[in-house]
Amino acid sequence: MSAIADDQAGAVFAALADPTRRRVLQALAERPSVTASALAGELPVSRQAVAKHLAALRDAGLAERQRAGRETRYHLRPAPLTDAVAWMATTGAQWDDRLARLERRLSADASARR
Amino acid sequence: VELHEQMVRREVVLSVDRDTAWKNLADAEGLAGWLADDIELDVREGAEGTARWSDGTERHVVVDEVEIGRRLALCWWADGEHATLVELTLDEHEAGTRLVVLELPVRVVEAVGATLARTGPPARGPQLAGAGA
Numbered sequence: 001m002s003a004i005a006d007d008q009a010g011a012v013f014a015a016l017a018d019p020t021r022r023r024v025l026q027a028l029a030e031r032p033s034v035t036a037s038a039l040a041g042e043l044p045v046s047r048q049a050v051a052k053h054l055a056a057l058r059d060a061g062l063a064e065r066q067r068a069g070r071e072t073r074y075h076l077r078p079a080p081l082t083d084a085v086a087w088m089a090t091t092g093a094q095w096d097d098r099l100a101r102l103e104r105r106l107s108a109d110a111s112a113r114r
Numbered sequence: 115v116e117l118h119e120q121m122v123r124r125e126v127v128l129s130v131d132r133d134t135a136w137k138n139l140a141d142a143e144g145l146a147g148w149l150a151d152d153i154e155l156d157v158r159e160g161a162e163g164t165a166r167w168s169d170g171t172e173r174h175v176v177v178d179e180v181e182i183g184r185r186l187a188l189c190w191w192a193d194g195e196h197a198t199l200v201e202l203t204l205d206e207h208e209a210g211t212r213l214v215v216l217e218l219p220v221r222v223v224e225a226v227g228a229t230l231a232r233t234g235p236p237a238r239g240p241q242l243a244g245a246g247a
Contacts, residue, residue: 010196010219017222088122091198095124095215102138102148102213106130 008061009087012080015060020045024053025076028063033075121218128211132204135211136183139202157186165190189220199223 016022020043027039036054040047054074057063061080066073128135138144142163146153153175155163161177171192179187184204191197201216 010198010221013219014221014224091122091217092124095122095217098148099124099126099213099215103126103128105138105148106128106135110129 008080009084011060012062012084015056015062016084018053018056020049021053021056024050025057025062028057028074028076029078033066033068033073035071035073039074121216121222124215126213127207127209128213130210132183132206132211135204135213139186139204140182196221 016025023043024039027043028034036050037047039054040050043050045053054063054065058065062077063074064077066075138148139157141157142153142155145155145157150165150173151168152166153163155161155165155175155177157177157180159177159180163175163177165173165175173190173192175188175190176197177186177188178199179185186202188200189197190200197220198217199220201214203214203216205212205214
């Protein structure tokens with residue numbers, strides 16, 4: 001398992017723990033790029049709150065900003081989401097293995113007692 | 115991507131009673147051979163230990179919470195990785211004992227204020243004693 005991927009997964013999950021931030025992410029995902037003001041116009045949150053959520057998404061590697069003339073535009077970076085999904089898949093498979101081992105042990109114990 | 119699913123959850127019904135099931139969680143001897151290939155750990159709150167697998171991977175382990183016979187919560191992490199929280203909960207089931215496993219990054223627990231989707235009766239939230247500090 002990759003330490004970097006797990007670290008990234010932790011950051012992504014933490015960023016996504018906030019429901020409003022998930023709406024901001026969703027809004028980013030719906031178009032190539034957008035300004036913070038435009039997001040504030042369509043979401044029921046202030047311009048200031050949008051800026052805060054965009055900063056958190058950038059920290060998690062999920063959003064990137066670009067200057068376009070006098071505007072600052074934001075766009076989605078989807079790659080970390082793939083890492084997060086990979087973490088869940090790997091971790092889930094590990095638990096499937098562990099629980100299968102536990103069940104095998106318990107059934108072996110049961111037959112030993114008979 | 116299901117954004118609301120930020121944890122790994124598994125559930126299995128073990129064909130033994132809860133006391134028998136707990137023996138596999140109660141100490142290092144019980145945990146070794148399924149949770150990891152080898153475990154050095156005192157199963158008491160705050161205890162630190164190590165889990166090892168035959169492929170050479172190794173994780174530090176800190177026991178977060180123990181409710182004897184019912185629940186074991188621990189944090190673990192490999193060097194250079196962020197800690198994840200693991201919760202193992204046992205409940206009575208008509209066919210034996212239900213074991214529910216949750217694993218999620220500790221940063222998520224902190225971000226959502228430790229309100230995990232609990233399966234049993236409400237208990238106090240994880241304290242994350244010394245988790246990956």
